[in-house]
Amino acid sequence: MAGAGIKTINKRIRSVRSTQQITKAMKMVSAAKLRRAQDRLVSARPYSHKLAELLQRLAESGDSGHPYLERRAVHRRLVVVVTSDKGLCGAYNMNVMRVAQRAADASIAEGRPCAIYAVGRKARDYFRKRGYDVVAAHDDFAASASDDKARRVADAVVRMFTEGEADEVLLAYAAFISTLTQRPALDTLLPVAPPAGGDDAAKAAAVDYIWEPGRDALFAALLPQYLRNRVYITLCEAFASEHGARMTSMSAATENAGELIEALTLKRNRERQAAITQEISEIVGGANAL
Template identity: 45%
Template sequence: MASARDLRRRIKSIKSTQQITKAMKAVAAANLRKAQERVFEARPFAGKIREVLSRITSANSGVSHPLLEVREPKNICYVLITADRGLCGGYNANIIRMNAGLVNDKPGSLVTVGQKGRDFFRRRGYDIKSEFVGLGEEIPFGIAKEIGQTVVNYYVEGVFDEIYLIYTEFKSAMTQIPTIMKLLPVEPPAQKEGEKGAATMDYIYEPAPEELLAELLPKYIETTIYRALLESKASEQGARMTAMSSATDNASEIIDKLTLSLNRARQAAITKEISEIVGGANALD
């Protein structure tokens, strides 16, 4: 059994760690509220731009654009979004594991967003074409625009024939879902059941559909990436808050067990001292 001094030191150390995990949980909870609000604000706009894109492409099946061009997938790129920091449970591990499985199944290059994903694949010698790190807690749209321009240039220049976006979709603080979607070539969203009638109508566009697509498709790419960044950030904060809550609870359990062991050690020491006193007294008689 450990000595009382060692037990006191361990209890003190764990209490200090518990204070840190409590503070990190509170910070993550505050950041999660902000991240949730931004996700909920971004989702309607992303949905609307998908709807407009669907209507234009459905009503003008012959329209063409470089970002709609389908090629044989000889060169594939994966845009991976992870966190810059750890201490968020299995958030990074889950999305990295998904990406690693995809790369092993269909070999390709990477565009990494976040330090954790970049470091993981760099250590293993994967081909990383571009990297974006240090995004911060409040991600500006300019970052999504920069990433979007990078992948669009890769596609238009023929560096890659297919580009996939891999991120974590936010459901709740307890639930985050690793997600993959094809970013390029752009696959126009399918019409919903209630919109089939609208697709058969003749629309008059001003300007022409080709000009609209020239403006709409890059914005669609940027908006999709921006939403994925916001979803990933909210997922990261939710996972961190949950992980720090579990760590705090685990610390409490360990402290309780160590306190019980300390009380037993103190009781044993007192019993030993009493026995020695009684034994000494008996020896004097």
């Protein structure tokens, strides 16, 4: 029956429209959260750069035996994966997890066990389901970075590194390039590799600093702070990326829903017209038969 067809189409249009309303709302929420996350990232960067510069200068002035800098033979690795807790953000999580999984698989293939430290429910579930060794997971970060959260992750990771549970710690996350672009990145967190200097680094190295109270003590004070800040910046980047990815994918979903509604409306009108035409021809046919 043609009438029933129209009814189902109407029902579908209604359902698509309500989905569209949800995606539209999510897009706007993400846009607001993105703004905040982006502001946080931008204002956190100067401090991070300064700490990195300082560490670089300190490292250039000579070596230190600080345990965080020590390159041990790698027996075991740890990959910290930063993903979202919730879905509906396109390929965001998959891109990061693919990078992390590749690193983990490569390590395991070399005969070096690799554990996973999951930040975000998605990473936890993904790696647990595939039989990886998920040693820790956070699912309460709510896509917003804070000093306290960074401290929790950094302290746990540093503990594993100093206690020999991992000889190398990698960070897999989505670097925030722009709202539309997130680049999956894999960085080494521990042992700390002092950032390489550019041209003005050579100039700065020529300066003969007074290190107070002493270089080793400064390393000991700076490195934990540097690590915490690295984790903090990483969380900022990842969460800004997440909101960006969600906003983009929700915007695409809203558009797709709009197209679907248009197509369905067209189909409905066609069917209605077909039904009317059929009814008329039935009436005409009936009248002719008389």
